[in-house]
Amino acid sequence: MVLEGPALPWKVIKLGLIGSTQATAREYLASGHGAGTVIVAAGQTDGRGRRGRSWHSPEGGLYMTASLRPVMEVGLVPLMGGVAVAETIREMTNIDVGLKWPNDILIRGKKVGGVLSESGWAGRKTNHVLLGVGVNLNNPPPDWLPEATSLSEELGRFVDVDSFLDILLETLDRYIPYLESRPELILSSWKEMSQTLGRMVEVTDVDGEAISGLAVDVAPDGSLLVESGGMIRHVVSGVLELR
Incomplete structure (x- = not known):
């Protein structure tokens, strides 16, 4: 499925249960699939967060990795991704969402999702950027993660994964150009939702x-x-x- 947007023409590739969207995106990148490729999985057996931490990824959540064009400030990518996910949740649910530096999305102080940014380098310049996103939608967090929550748990109803993905990609389309043209807008949006600053x-x-x-x-x-x-x-x- 190809979705046209102002930032990138998204080519969405939906898969079943895989190891991880991040690893699969790297494989697609190596085989010639460029910026705009989005890998979406029904579930992950080896989902990873920052620093290789395991990410609980049963069916019912949104698990995706998007290939982006190279950018100068790679440190802004996870902040931009967090803002896009938070705004998607707000648009779909009207739930108040907070952000914890550098990559956590919170509801009532509990983690509902996270983003993972990975860059490839050629000398001093990036040659690709991968933005991984994991959001608990209809998958209840396990008992051993009391600090986590899901959107369906907060809302008391089912959340349509495809609708969430569509709105998220539209939101990313708005913010991705700001990585180069107006990074201050990403920072101001992140600060407005921050649950880190002042703490x-x-x-x-x-x-x-x-x-x-x-x-x-x-x-x-x-x-x-x-x-x-x-x-x-x-x-x-x-x-x-x-x-």
């Missing part, structure tokens, strides 16, 4: 250093600014806990 946080960065302090802002490159020990620390990537 005490602890972030474990990629080097394993734990940084505790007040989350004060997000930089133009998408990094989190944390006031800690009288200094402003720039955290490019890490695992964040709200305090």
Whole structure:
């Protein structure tokens, strides 16, 4: 299925139960499928979040990976993806949605979805960007994930996966051009829905250093600014806990 949009002509490829949409998207990319390819799975046996963490992916949720054109500020991609998912939820349900840096979508403080950004590099430039999205729609979270929720659980009714996908792709069409032309609009939208800024946080960065302090802002490159020990620390990537 090909959907025309202002940002990309989406070529949506719907599959059944697969390992992961991210791995499958890499395979399609290697075989010549370019930007605009969207892999959608009914379920995943090896779904992954950031840093290789397992993502519970039974049938009933939305699991997709979209191939995007190369961009300069790859750190903005997960923020843009989070905004697009949050706005899709708002449009379909009128539920209040929050965002936790860098990639979590929250309802009532519980995680309902997440995004995963992966970039390929040729020297100093990106040659592709993969945006992975996982949203709990009709799949109830397992008992061992009490901090998670699903849209159907919040609404008390079934959520149409195809309708959610269509609205999400339309929303991505609006925001993807801003990655290059008006990144400040992505940042302002993210900040408006942020449940991180103004909170005490602890972030474990990629080097394993734990940084505790007040989350004060997000930089133009998408990094989190944390006031800690009288200094402003720039955290490019890490695992964040709200305090």
